Amino acid sequence: MKNLKMKSARAAKDLSQEQLANICDVSRQTINAIEKGDYNPSIKLCIAICRALDKTLDELFWGDIGDM
Amino acid sequence: MEKMFFIIILLVMALVIGLFVAIEAKYNETRYDEMQELARGRGFKMGYTCMIFVLVGYIFYDYIAPRSAIRLDTPCFALLVVMMGYVVFEVYCAAKNAYSPLGHSSKLMAITDLLLCACCLFNFFVSLLDQSDYIVDGVLVFKAIYVQLSLGIAFGLTGIMLLIRLLMNKREQED
Numbered sequence: 001m002k003n004l005k006m007k008s009a010r011a012a013k014d015l016s017q018e019q020l021a022n023i024c025d026v027s028r029q030t031i032n033a034i035e036k037g038d039y040n041p042s043i044k045l046c047i048a049i050c051r052a053l054d055k056t057l058d059e060l061f062w063g064d065i066g067d068m
Numbered sequence: 069m070e071k072m073f074f075i076i077i078l079l080v081m082a083l084v085i086g087l088f089v090a091i092e093a094k095y096n097e098t099r100y101d102e103m104q105e106l107a108r109g110r111g112f113k114m115g116y117t118c119m120i121f122v123l124v125g126y127i128f129y130d131y132i133a134p135r136s137a138i139r140l141d142t143p144c145f146a147l148l149v150v151m152m153g154y155v156v157f158e159v160y161c162a163a164k165n166a167y168s169p170l171g172h173s174s175k176l177m178a179i180t181d182l183l184l185c186a187c188c189l190f191n192f193f194v195s196l197l198d199q200s201d202y203i204v205d206g207v208l209v210f211k212a213i214y215v216q217l218s219l220g221i222a223f224g225l226t227g228i229m230l231l232i233r234l235l236m237n238k239r240e241q242e243d
Contacts, residue, residue: 029165030103
């Protein structure tokens with residue numbers, strides 16, 4: 001399942017995948033995999049992403065029941 | 069005296085490796101990419117499984133092959149098993165984007181791998197001309213140049229895999 005919420009939040013902040021990856025101290029490929037839904041991040045990384053994008057965990061990672 | 073010297077060298081090596089691991093664990097703990105670590109773990113598992121398969125496969129071959137068939141001597145076999153595990157691990161890591169640690173240039177790694185591959189293969193082919201008697205009594209006898217050959221293959225495969233991965237990542241970024 002693609003994480004479109006995270007992608008749009010990143011775009012709203014005008015950050016590239018590379019820039020977000022640098023802020024969260026991970027590789028660009030990891031951010032790309034999370035957005036594509038290929039990788040489930042740990043809670044630690046989720047929090048780092050939320051802090052970088054000024055969002056809450058619910059806003060970025062709590063999907064609708066139909067999406068799960 | 070020589071035996072004592074050998075034990076001292078082993079102890080020193082163990083101490084240095086232990087120190088290296090301790091320092092790495094203390095100072096490098098906070099900076100890692102979890103997806104890469106996961107892929108490396110899976111790569112290790114796959115490499116290990118591959119080594120087991122090669123071991124079992126060769127034992128089976130040794131059992132069923134006729135007496136005239138070529139067999140490997142012990143160092144050759146050990147080299148083959150280790151290299152198979154290493155190549156599977158490296159190729160899997162490259163395929164899963166876990167090839168280079170954070171902050172390292174993957175392009176530089178690919179170029180280094182391919183250069184090392186070229187050096188190893190060149191050295192192998194030059195040495196090949198000077199040597200003979202590879203098969204003695206139906207057994208492929210270990211020569212030091214086989215290490216060059218297997219390193220050349222390993223570096224070549226990982227270098228090519230890295231290049232493919234880099235091209236795929238570039239295309240992904242353009243999309």
